[in-house]
């Protein structure tokens with residue numbers, strides 16, 4: 001089953017090859033960062049010379065239209081559109097370096113929650129049907 005990650009604004013595919021490529025910025029640092037396309041795999045591909053200090057908060061944007069990918073639900077989450085076959089979901093991930101929390105939301109429920117830090121975000125899903133896997 002193939003996964004297409006898209007910008008929620010311009011719908012550009014952000015994983016043309018293996019990793020999901022986003023513009024990341026923190027202070028004076030600005031770089032393209034690659035993420036593993038499997039939710040719950042926290043392998044990150046940083047360019048040479050770029051380091052992400054644990055606990056630092058990063059801004060992520062679309063490499064094509066430069067849309068800010070911040071999620072409305074929580075200031076520590078960013079979002080992408082995820083298309084698998086015919087299904088479209090929202091993929092929310094923590095923008096804090098080293099924090100492992102990823103959510104797949106479909107319509108009005110949390111379909112998947114991944115990562116050892118996901119529980120920190122429990123309060124924001126209070127209004128949604130929550131299924132932990």
Ligand SMILES: [Zn+2]
Nearest residue numbers: 007010062065
């Ligand atoms: Zn875009």
